[in-house]
Amino acid sequence: MVVLSKPSPMEQFTTTATTTTSTTLFPLIDLSEPPESSKTKLVAACEEFGFFKVINHGVPIELMAELEYEALKFFSLPLSAKAKAGPPDPFGYGNNKIGRKGDVGLVEYLLLTTDTQSDYQKFASIFGEAAEKFRCVVNEYVAAVKKMACEVLEMVADGLKIQARDVLSKMLMDEESDSVFRLNYYPSCSPEFQDSGGRNLIGFGEHTDPQIISVLRSNDTSGLEIYLKDGNWISVPPDQYSFFVNVGDSLQVMTNGRFKSVRHRVVANSRKARISMIYFGGPPLCEKIAPLPSLLIQGDQDSLYNEFTWFDYKTSVYTSRLSDNRLGLFEKIAA
Structure with missing residues (x-):
């Protein structure tokens, strides 16, 4: 059994700045505390960073380790074997090319749905009988993380004083929820994969997540960086026992810009391979995305965005570059 020390309410992160070096304090959300003591801190984290760390989350450490083991077993296979699970359509195995517009990174990945067994049929010829074990571990993990994500979103609703908790x-619990699950593998970045200044190449280029919320867990390897309001990139120290949560574009719209979807990227690590697993909590395709009426009334504000469906936005994302401000197409133009 792994025993974790109780961290302070704020955790220190070192910034790898574009111009200067600074220190930033980041909020931690402890789900073992009474919600009343956490929801204000949670709302502040979503407003200030669009990103926070979750501890005492209730997802078994053994389950996290088991999924990591299964994922590493897959990514360690020869390319000819992994290719049987691809190319992605968009689900399945892929590498290097991240988006349809030519965004490139030093990454291999598996993109899976969260509510069907069809994806795992691709793995039968690779894993044989072990394919069922892989499917069961992924399903159990996704169920646990989705439960935790819903708990966080309900705390957000409480913190925003929205009556319908x-x-x-x-939207995540809906049977038609368009949530997805992704496993990323970043090989260690040897010297030939560094630029002329000795800096590691990008593993996954800068972007925001289009969904409502993203829940990430990685092995004990650095690489994740987020973009701060002051124009600096901050390196996030790895923690294999905790989760990191991103505000997505859809939640930014639903809070009428009060929350900001966080811009982030992954740089390749020169010493150790990085593996991450991300649950992207998305609404049903037909769901209308717009600022919540109760928040507009509270703030006596006009909507900053034109209403759109998740299908509309998802389609626009697929036809844009990774680093584009994809919400710009849906922002209202001030008179």
Whole structure:
């Protein structure tokens, strides 16, 4: 059994700045505390960073380790074997090319749905009987992380004083929810994969996540960086026992810009391979995305965005570059 020390309410991160070096304090959300003591801190984290760390989350450490083991077993296979699970359509195995517009990174990945067994049929010829074990581990892990994500979203609703506590979480729980699960593998970046200044190449280029919320867990390897309001990139120290949560574009719209979807990237690590697993909590394709009426009334504000469906936005994302401001197409133009 792994025993974790109780961290302080704020955790220190060192910034790898574009111009200067500074120190930033980041919020931690402890789900073992009463919600009343955490929801204000949670709302502040979403407003200031669009990103926070979750501890005492209830997802078994053994399950996290088991999924990592299964993922590493897959990514360690020869390319000819992994290719049987691809190319992605968009689900399945892929590498290097991240988006349809030519965004390139030093990464291999598996993109999976969260509610069907069809994806795992691709792995039968690779794993044989072990394919069922892989499917079961992924399903158990996704169920646990989705439960935790819904708890976080309900705390957000409480913190925003929205009467319908499940106004956000019900979109993830909907049978038609368009949530996805992704496993990323970043090989260690040897000297030939560094630029002339000796800096590691990008593993996954800068972007925001289009969904409502993203929940990430990685092995004990650095690489994740987020972009701060002051124009600096901050390196996030790895923690294999905790989760990191991103505000997505859809949640930014639903809070009428009060929350900001966080811009982030991954740089390749020169010493050790990095593996990450991300649950992207998305609404049903037909769901209308717009600022929540109760928040507009509270703030006596006009909507900053034109209403769109998740299908509309997802389609626009697929036809844009990774680093584009994809919400710009849906922002209202001030008179």
